[in-house]
Amino acid sequence: xxxxxxxxxxxxxxxxxxxxxxxxxxxxxxxxxxxxxxxxxxxxxxxxxxxxxxxxxxxxxxxxxxxxxxxxxxxxxxxxxxxxxxxxxxxxxxxxxxxxxxxxxxxxxxxxxxxxxxxxxxxxxxxxxxxxxxxxxxxxxxxxxxxxxxxxxxxxxxxxxxxxxxxxxxxxxxxxxxxxxxxxxxxxxxxxxxxxxxxxxxxxxxxxxxxxxxxxxxxxxxxxxxxxxxxxxxxxxxxxxxxxxxxxxxxxxxxxxxxxxxxxxxxxxxxxxxxxxxxxxxxxxxxxxxxxxxxxxxxxxxxxxxxxxxxxxxxxxxxxxxxxxxxxxxxxxxxxxxxxxxxxxxxxxxxxxxxxxxxxxxxxxxxxxxxxxxxxxxxxxxxxxxxxxxxxxxxxxxxxxxxxxxxxxxxxxxxxxxxxxxxxxxxxxxxxxxxxxxxxxxxxxxxxxxxxxxxxxxxxxxxxxxxxxxxxxxxxxxxxxxxxxxxxxxxxxxxxxxxxxxxxxxx
Numbered sequence: 021x022x023x024x025x026x027x028x029x030x031x032x033x034x035x036x037x038x039x040x041x042x043x044x045x046x047x048x049x050x051x052x053x054x055x056x057x058x059x060x061x062x063x064x065x066x067x068x069x070x071x072x073x074x075x076x077x078x079x080x081x082x083x084x085x086x087x088x089x090x091x092x093x094x095x096x097x098x099x100x101x102x103x104x105x106x107x108x109x110x111x112x113x114x115x116x117x118x119x120x121x122x123x124x125x126x127x128x129x130x131x132x133x134x135x136x137x138x139x140x141x142x143x144x145x146x147x148x149x150x151x152x153x154x155x156x157x158x159x160x161x162x163x164x165x166x167x168x169x170x171x172x173x174x175x176x177x178x179x180x181x182x183x184x185x186x187x188x189x190x191x192x193x194x195x196x197x198x199x200x201x202x203x204x205x206x207x208x209x210x211x212x213x214x215x216x217x218x219x220x221x222x223x224x225x226x227x228x229x230x231x232x233x234x235x236x237x238x239x240x241x242x243x244x245x246x247x248x249x250x251x252x253x254x255x256x257x258x259x260x261x262x263x264x265x266x267x268x269x270x271x272x273x274x275x276x277x278x279x280x281x282x283x284x285x286x287x288x289x290x291x292x293x294x295x296x297x298x299x300x301x302x303x304x305x306x307x308x309x310x311x312x313x314x315x316x317x318x319x320x321x322x323x324x325x326x327x328x329x330x331x332x333x334x335x336x337x338x339x340x341x342x343x344x345x346x347x348x349x350x351x352x353x354x355x356x357x358x359x360x361x362x363x364x365x366x367x368x369x370x371x372x373x374x375x376x377x378x379x380x381x382x383x384x385x386x387x388x389x390x391x392x393x394x395x396x397x398x399x400x401x402x403x404x405x406x407x408x409x410x411x412x413x414x415x416x417x418x419x420x421x422x423x424x425x426x427x428x429x430x431x432x433x434x435x436x437x438x439x440x441x442x443x444x445x446x447x448x449x450x451x452x453x454x455x456x457x458x459x460x461x462x463x464x465x466x467x468x469x470x471x472x473x474x475x476x477x478x479x480x481x482x483x484x485x486x487x488x489x490x491x492x493x494x495x496x497x498x499x500x501x502x503x504x505x506x507x508x509x510x511x512x513x514x515x516x517x518x519x520x521x522x523x524x525x526x527x
Contacts, residue, residue: 024202025175027092030247031055034220039244041251042085043264051247054089057163060170061093064162069124069149073098076120076185080104080113080135081128081153083254086160087230088240090126090153095183095202096175099123102185102197105231105511106131112195113138116187119390120197122148129155179203179382185389186233186329197389198330200237207382208237209245211354212334216301216323220247222271223296225261227253232511233329238301239274242334258282262292269296273320276304276513277311280322281451284314299323299340303333304513306420306438308445309347316344326350326420330385331404332357336418348442349417357381359418360403361410374421374436377410378403409436426517428457428465433495435467437517440488440496444469447487449477454507454515455498458524467498470520472507 030039035052042048049057065071077099081087094101102120104113106128117125117138125148127135135150152158162168177183184200212218224243228234243250251268253260256275262283265273275283280302283289300315303325312322321340327333338351353359360378361369369375380403387395398405409421422436429435437455444453452472457465473479481501488497508516 024095024177024206025092026245027051027055027058028172028175030244034247037220037247038249039247040085040088041249043251043253047085049085056170057089058092058096059173060165060168061089061159061163062096062173063169063171064159065093065097065099066173069151071097071099071123074100074182075123076100076102077124077126078102078104078117078120078122078148079126079153080106080131081126081230082106082130083227083230083235083252084128084153085252086153086163088244088250088252089163090159091184091236095177096173098177098181100182100185102187103231103236105187105229107511110134110137111141114141116195116197117142117148120185124148125150126153126159127151128153129158177202179206180386182386184236186231186236188329196391196394198385199387199389200233201386204383204385205237205241206245207356208332208334209242211332211356211383212239212242213246215334215337215354216242216272218242218246218248218272222246222248223251223268224248224272224274225251225253225264225268225270227256227261228274229511233327233333234274234276234303237333238303238327239272256282258286259288262286262288262294265294265297266292271296271298273297273300275300275302277302277307278304278509278513280307280315281311284311289318294318294320299343301325301337303327306348306442308442310446312343312347324348324350326408326418328406330398331379331381331406332383335379335383338417342417346417349413349419351417353379353418357383361412371412371414371416374409374411374434376424377406377408377418379406380404426456428467430457430460430465430467430495431463433493435465435496437467440467440469440492440498443488443492444471444484447479447484449474449479450484451477452507454517454520456517456520456524458500460499463495466500467496468500468502468524469498470507471501471503472505473503 030051038048039051039054040049154160182199185197187195187197224239226240297320299321301323321343324338326336336350358380361375407424422438440455441453451474454470455467458468460466484501508519
């Protein structure tokens with residue numbers, strides 16, 4: 021057993037320093053104040069609700085500072101928190117409830133009707149007790165009831181003990197619950213702190229939703245482990261985020277490419293200095309080269325990264341001094357992470373060749389909740405098979421080429437849509453692009469490009485194809501071009517190609 025109570029330690033080391041600020045309300049909680057609230061709530065769970073080790077607690081709520089207190093209080097009980105995406109339909113929430121069988125279902129009152137509907141649909145599979153997150157007679161009311169006992173609740177856990185289940189976005193089927201252990205959080209924090217040089221004086225903004233690993237584990241839990249300062253926002257607003265960077269002296273910024281593009285396009289981008297921002301951490305999708313250059317010219321290096329819910333999530337990081345020289349690269353693997361690049365038979369490939377990325381290390385999930393088949397398919401012989409195609413250059417820098425399942429074969433040639441998309445985004449009138457393979461009588465499959473044009477652009481399909489000719493091999497040039505107002509994206513900012521394929525199939 022090991023001690024995993026970060027708030028207790030920082031309450032001892034730096035009791036009066038700020039731990040978390042709730043920007044909307046203006047409340048700032050010191051490490052000592054936060055630690056008392058967490059202990060108080062942990063005793064409520066233990067004494068009032070008799071919560072036991074290993075029991076699941078589903079949570080349906082937006083980003084709230086109390087959500088963080090809730091998570092760390094549950095760790096003291098040994099229970100497993102299951103964040104639920106508040107954007108899901110009741111039927112989809114019911115699937116999660118059925119799958120994880122929570123003992124408690126904690127719900128923000130704004131989502132009360134949807135939660136009750138989901139419970140009705142899952143009634144035959146779960147008997148979770150519904151508790152309200154906020155309002156009268158809620159968990160929040162208990163957190164701030166100073167009449168309740170806030171004496172220290174000791175926390176010990178094995179590294180392999182789960183503390184969270186995060187359901188994947190389900191872009192290829194029903195969502196799967198990835199187990200997140202105490203050890204994964206600890207080693208992810210160590211890896212992140214060492215690669216990003218996080219110190220106690222750092223400040224970051226957290227606006228990624230807490231039902232996603234980006235909300236918890238890209239910067240939030242590493243910052244809390246290091247005793248740094250989190251400023252919590254309920255949602256992403258590009259103008260607000262930029263202005264807060266200057267006002268609060270934010271030192272590290274995190275976003276997906278869509279967010280970085282939205283910030284670049286807001287008038288505030290030209291008005292703020294961003295002098296305090298050492299670099300921006302970007303993941304989720306490859307960031308367009310032109311956008312990387314725009315941020316670089318603003319004085320903010322882009323540290324392109326890579327990770328996934330089941331491993332890390334902070335797995336690769338590009339050094340800020342390489343942001344331009346190795347533009348488009350995800351850099352090197354973080355500390356305590358082993359990598360392989362393999363062919364379809366799991367044979368190792370040399371530098372320069374494209375293969376599937378395999379990962380091994382202490383930040384690997386032990387598996388999917390209640391899904392041994394998916395676990396066995398993903399983790400084999402101790403290596404997690406990512407399904408992502410990568411290559412290493414001669415200096416050892418990694419580049420994501422595509423998702424293995426997104427690759428298609430045209431006339432016996434492997435075609436990687438991400439490569440084509442990267443090129444299409446260099447067109448001066450193209451804001452975004454996605455390419456999928458579609459059936460073709462002659463070549464088996466050919467490419468179809470979905471294009472989002474920049475405001476005021478007038479390019480047509482012939483212009484796009486002419487731009488490709490001479491710059492891409494013939495088999496890579498899309499046969500079809502369709503213009504759309506926007507591309508469908510997941511909550512983590514990834515383009516949902518499954519929806520584009522369904523659109524193509526008329527479903």
